[in-house]
Amino acid sequence: MAEANQNGIFRVEGLVAGYGKKQVLNGVSLEVEGGEVVALIGHNGAGKSTLLKAVFGMIPIWQGEVYWDGVKRRKPTPREMLHAGAAYVPQGNRVFTDLSVRENLEMGGITLPTKQAVREGMERVFGLFPALKERLKQRAGTLSGGEKQMLALGNALILAPRLLLLDEPSLGLAPPLVSQALGRVQQISKDSHKTVVIVEQKVREVLKIARRVYVLRMGRVSFAGPADALKDESRLREVYL
Amino acid sequence: MNEQIIVNSIISASVVVLAGVSFFLPFSVARFFHFTHGAAFAIGAYTAFVLAQKVRCNLWFAAAAGVLVSAFLGIILDVLVFRRMQRTGTSAFVLLLASLGAYVLLQNILSLVFGDAAMSIAATHAWKTFAVMGARITAAQVLQITTALILVIILRLYLKNSATGRAMGAVGHDRFLAQCVGISPARTTTLAFGCGYGLAGLAGVLSALNVDVVPTMGMNPMMLAMVAVIIGGNTFLGTVCGALLIGFAQNFGIIWLPTQWQSAIVFIILLFFLLLRPQGFSNRPVKKATI
Ligand SMILES: Nc1ncnc2c1ncn2[C@@H]1O[C@H](COP(=O)(O)OP(=O)(O)OP(=O)(O)O)[C@@H](O)[C@H]1O
Numbered sequence: 001m002a003e004a005n006q007n008g009i010f011r012v013e014g015l016v017a018g019y020g021k022k023q024v025l026n027g028v029s030l031e032v033e034g035g036e037v038v039a040l041i042g043h044n045g046a047g048k049s050t051l052l053k054a055v056f057g058m059i060p061i062w063q064g065e066v067y068w069d070g071v072k073r074r075k076p077t078p079r080e081m082l083h084a085g086a087a088y089v090p091q092g093n094r095v096f097t098d099l100s101v102r103e104n105l106e107m108g109g110i111t112l113p114t115k116q117a118v119r120e121g122m123e124r125v126f127g128l129f130p131a132l133k134e135r136l137k138q139r140a141g142t143l144s145g146g147e148k149q150m151l152a153l154g155n156a157l158i159l160a161p162r163l164l165l166l167d168e169p170s171l172g173l174a175p176p177l178v179s180q181a182l183g184r185v186q187q188i189s190k191d192s193h194k195t196v197v198i199v200e201q202k203v204r205e206v207l208k209i210a211r212r213v214y215v216l217r218m219g220r221v222s223f224a225g226p227a228d229a230l231k232d233e234s235r236l237r238e239v240y241l
Numbered sequence: 242m243n244e245q246i247i248v249n250s251i252i253s254a255s256v257v258v259l260a261g262v263s264f265f266l267p268f269s270v271a272r273f274f275h276f277t278h279g280a281a282f283a284i285g286a287y288t289a290f291v292l293a294q295k296v297r298c299n300l301w302f303a304a305a306a307g308v309l310v311s312a313f314l315g316i317i318l319d320v321l322v323f324r325r326m327q328r329t330g331t332s333a334f335v336l337l338l339a340s341l342g343a344y345v346l347l348q349n350i351l352s353l354v355f356g357d358a359a360m361s362i363a364a365t366h367a368w369k370t371f372a373v374m375g376a377r378i379t380a381a382q383v384l385q386i387t388t389a390l391i392l393v394i395i396l397r398l399y400l401k402n403s404a405t406g407r408a409m410g411a412v413g414h415d416r417f418l419a420q421c422v423g424i425s426p427a428r429t430t431t432l433a434f435g436c437g438y439g440l441a442g443l444a445g446v447l448s449a450l451n452v453d454v455v456p457t458m459g460m461n462p463m464m465l466a467m468v469a470v471i472i473g474g475n476t477f478l479g480t481v482c483g484a485l486l487i488g489f490a491q492n493f494g495i496i497w498l499p500t501q502w503q504s505a506i507v508f509i510i511l512l513f514f515l516l517l518r519p520q521g522f523s524n525r526p527v528k529k530a531t532i
Pocket residue numbers: 019022024042043044045046047048049050051091201
């Protein structure tokens with residue numbers, strides 16, 4: 001039974017997953033409070049993307065479980081997670097490159113029950129990203145990196161999720177746009193009390209917006225603590241290298 | 242004379258349209274050249290033939306059964322063969338080879354069971370012949386043209402407006418991302434094979450009303466369907482335009498060229514498109530090869 005005080009809380013326990021025979025995650029546990037932004041950092045190949053894919057049901061979970069809103073899930077599916085108010089933006093701000101901005105957002109909202117709900121969702125996204133409204137007919141493949149990032153986020157936000165799983169939203173963005181993009185994520189979380197798990201390689205930038213940090217190393221959590229603790233360069237180097 | 246060529250073009254085009262859109266549906270979702278389409282075409286025709294001629298069922302019932310059997314073939318092939326291969330990351334080229342193998346197998350089974358001799362539904366059902374502007378056309382051909390027309394309209398609306406139709410587009414464009422937005426790529430692909438092969442069966446049944454039923458009867462329409470999809474730039478309306486172009490070129494071409502060239506004309510058009518306009522009728526730039 002979902003208790004009221006479990007709402008918005010996202011928890012992973014002893015997660016083991018991988019591809020084919022190759023095990024990538026060796027028992028990962030983490031917990032995110034409602035409305036909290038948590039950063040997930042780690043070297044290339046540490047398993048950050050794999051973790052997000054597994055908790056969202058993109059790949060099967062071998063062992064362990066995922067709790068969202070107090071509901072335990074051993075075999076989540078993307079559809080089920082979306083209906084439960086979670087959304088996932090994959091690595092590299094992936095969008096449907098052959099489709100227009102409008103068609104992309106319609107795909108993002110394909111699980112919504114009515115056309116009216118899709119329209120409302122789109123308006124909400126345009127409220128956050130007015131730039132998208134001006135490019136409704138443009139093919140998504142021709143958008144700039146920054147615009148693609150907005151659209152990828154928009155495809156998830158159209159559902160008004162309460163949990164956002166973001167995989168490197170800053171990937172491919174020019175340095176000044178990185179803090180802008182991450183700032184936007186923080187704002188969105190604050191304004192509508194969204195729980196956010198954000199994977200990032202731009203460690204210093206993400207530490208500014210996250211309250212707590214998990215460091216992943218070879219499929220295990222090697223550090224967990226407040227973001228402030230890592231703002232000291234030497235401490236960061238210690239846990240990260 | 243010229244009226245007859247126009248009418249013949251429309252008749253040819255209607256077969257290619259039927260084969261083209263039924264080939265397009267699974268192709269646009271699974272993105273590989275599925276040769277088993279030709280088997281679905283022939284099996285639809287044979288099912289209708291057996292029920293109408295041997296069991297002496299009502300012809301409409303036989304036709305409906307042909308569609309259903311072919312649809313079932315599509316679902317079975319996808320679930321038992323293609324889905325498993327796609328899950329393990331098999332390339333489009335290997336999937337093509339697998340489907341070619343399955344096609345040869347199915348065609349041989351038809352040969353073994355029914356023999357290679359031509360059979361006919363057309364012969365025992367004498368169709369009324371009409372004269373349109375001095376050209377001759379049979380009722381079965383009118384039925385085929387009308388079906389093609391209605392089908393294009395219905396499929397267009399379905400792909401654009403229905404949730405499952407749009408899901409097919411999404412899976413075709415980006416399987417992974419489609420899954421992220423809550424679509425099941427596996428189920429959507431199976432649905433596309435079921436619908437597409439059902440319609441291929443329908444194309445086969447309609448052909449069987451006009452021409453002989455032989456085990457290889459699906460091969461030619463399938464090749465033309467592939468050409469239509471390629472010159473159509475892998476879009477639905479493009480495929481329809483490609484099919485029309487093929488139908489007309491085949492019939493008008495033989496005004497100037499010997500009749501044996503009828504098939505070659507199509508492949509000349511294909512080469513022309515591949516060399517000069519690889520994106521086909523669509524205005525999208527070509528992506529990397531999708532054999
Ligand atoms: N689809 C896949 N099939 C097989 N192995 C994979 C697949 N995706 C990732 N891997 C492997 O799993 C391991 C973890 O990959 P993952 O993408 O989770 O890393 P990551 O932490 O996100 O790295 P990066 O920061 O480079 O994105 C790597 O060794 C990678 O090679």
